[in-house]
Amino acid sequence: MKQETIDRIRKFVSDRDWDQFHSPSNMAKSIVIEAAELLECFQWSEEEYDLQHVKEELADVLVYCRNLLDKLELDEDEIVNMKMTQNEAKYPVEKAKGKSDKYDQL
Amino acid sequence: MKQETIDRIRKFVSDRDWDQFHSPSNMAKSIVIEAAELLECFQWSEEEYDLQHVKEELADVLVYCRNLLDKLELDEDEIVNMKMTQNEAKYPVEKAKGKSDKYDQL
Amino acid sequence: MKQETIDRIRKFVSDRDWDQFHSPSNMAKSIVIEAAELLECFQWSEEEYDLQHVKEELADVLVYCRNLLDKLELDEDEIVNMKMTQNEAKYPVEKAKGKSDKYDQL
Amino acid sequence: MKQETIDRIRKFVSDRDWDQFHSPSNMAKSIVIEAAELLECFQWSEEEYDLQHVKEELADVLVYCRNLLDKLELDEDEIVNMKMTQNEAKYPVEKAKGKSDKYDQL
Numbered sequence: 001m002k003q004e005t006i007d008r009i010r011k012f013v014s015d016r017d018w019d020q021f022h023s024p025s026n027m028a029k030s031i032v033i034e035a036a037e038l039l040e041c042f043q044w045s046e047e048e049y050d051l052q053h054v055k056e057e058l059a060d061v062l063v064y065c066r067n068l069l070d071k072l073e074l075d076e077d078e079i080v081n082m083k084m085t086q087n088e089a090k091y092p093v094e095k096a097k098g099k100s101d102k103y104d105q106l
Numbered sequence: 107m108k109q110e111t112i113d114r115i116r117k118f119v120s121d122r123d124w125d126q127f128h129s130p131s132n133m134a135k136s137i138v139i140e141a142a143e144l145l146e147c148f149q150w151s152e153e154e155y156d157l158q159h160v161k162e163e164l165a166d167v168l169v170y171c172r173n174l175l176d177k178l179e180l181d182e183d184e185i186v187n188m189k190m191t192q193n194e195a196k197y198p199v200e201k202a203k204g205k206s207d208k209y210d211q212l
Numbered sequence: 213m214k215q216e217t218i219d220r221i222r223k224f225v226s227d228r229d230w231d232q233f234h235s236p237s238n239m240a241k242s243i244v245i246e247a248a249e250l251l252e253c254f255q256w257s258e259e260e261y262d263l264q265h266v267k268e269e270l271a272d273v274l275v276y277c278r279n280l281l282d283k284l285e286l287d288e289d290e291i292v293n294m295k296m297t298q299n300e301a302k303y304p305v306e307k308a309k310g311k312s313d314k315y316d317q318l
Numbered sequence: 319m320k321q322e323t324i325d326r327i328r329k330f331v332s333d334r335d336w337d338q339f340h341s342p343s344n345m346a347k348s349i350v351i352e353a354a355e356l357l358e359c360f361q362w363s364e365e366e367y368d369l370q371h372v373k374e375e376l377a378d379v380l381v382y383c384r385n386l387l388d389k390l391e392l393d394e395d396e397i398v399n400m401k402m403t404q405n406e407a408k409y410p411v412e413k414a415k416g417k418s419d420k421y422d423q424l
Binding site for chain 1: 107108111114115121122123124126127129130131134135137138141142144145147148152153155157160161162164165166168169171174175178180182183185186187188189192193194197199202203204206
Binding site for chain 1: 344353361
């Protein structure tokens with residue numbers, strides 16, 4: 001996300017004095033609530049979906065993720081790279097290639 | 107997310123030939139599954155949580171969001187800004203300030 | 213659910229002195245967490261799934277629903293019938309037959 | 319759930335010819351979607367919630383659980399008792415009493 005997009009989200013929150021509601025727990029609830037609305041776009045069909053609706057719900061997930069990153073003062077790239085290092089170790093290419101199995105079943 | 111982090115995620119997927127599993131529907135399911143694991147960090151307490159665990163689960167959500175953005179060839183900043191424009195209209199500062207009500211109850 | 217099954221769940225909770233953790237909010241979080249674990253059985257395939265795993269995760273959802281019913285002193289049949297009356301009105305047979313559309317798009 | 323409530327749900331589905339949409343996977347998605355709507359009642363506050371709204375959303379979860387039980391021809395009491403046997407073994411009273419820790423951390 002570009003810095004100006006991040007700044008817009010932060011201004012949106014501070015203008016409304018909403019930081020008081022953005023506890024980590026409330027953000028975690030909000031992320032799963034929006035993620036379920038995203039899933040609702042695919043509730044009855046895997047193939048047909050309203051792309052505009054998908055964009056809006058995915059954006060909602062991303063905004064709440066940004067709010068949680070801000071609240072916990074986390075760096076997005078740092079935590080994603082930390083997790084990718086774990087993922088790369090858990091799913092070695094030679095074992096995981098072409099398979100959707102969970103790491104403990106590879 | 108920095109371009110090199112995005113590239114690392116893409117390489118992780120392509121090295122494992124996992125693009126075949128990354129239908130938009132499967133990504134939406136994956137985002138909500140990981141979001142619920144994030145929520146699990148706060149299942150029994152709002153205040154006490156394992157920060158390292160939170161980082162890992164939030165990173166998982168962000169990685170799957172990136173996969174879905176890639177699959178649908180969406181630009182993160184574009185969809186977030188589109189949604190923020192909607193949010194700013196739905197939650198006018200003078201009405202929403204200091205309140206956690208949903209827009210249709212303001 | 214039979215009364216003896218309900219009693220078994222209640223005894224499980226009271227033997228462990230867990231009622232203190234079973235706030236309505238914590239139960240709602242727990243239901244969505246278990247529901248996401250149920251969904252995980254179908255994460256990569258709609259058709260192939262581990263039936264035993266599905267049974268276990270669905271049971272977890274049902275147990276937490278029972279805990280929430282108990283906590284709020286709700287009668288399962290009463291709330292389900294109340295909702296079915298709403299659903300029957302929202303989805304008239306002649307409009308909804310054979311369609312998966314949401315009621316506001318029928 | 320009483321037999322007449324179960325019959326009402328089944329008639330609702332068959333009158334609308336909706337069985338075609340009720341794949342196990344779609345039911346799992348539906349359960350998590352409704353569970354997240356239930357959680358939304360507690361999004362910004364643990365203590366204040368709209369009880370009527372909670373009843374409606376919990377009922378939705380229960381109806382979809384019933385649909386999934388029906389689809390897979392599962393007996394609710396059988397799977398819940400099977401899982402309770404597992405839970406009782408995973409959470410021995412002497413270890414778990416008064417603690418909200420996960421079984422692998424007891």
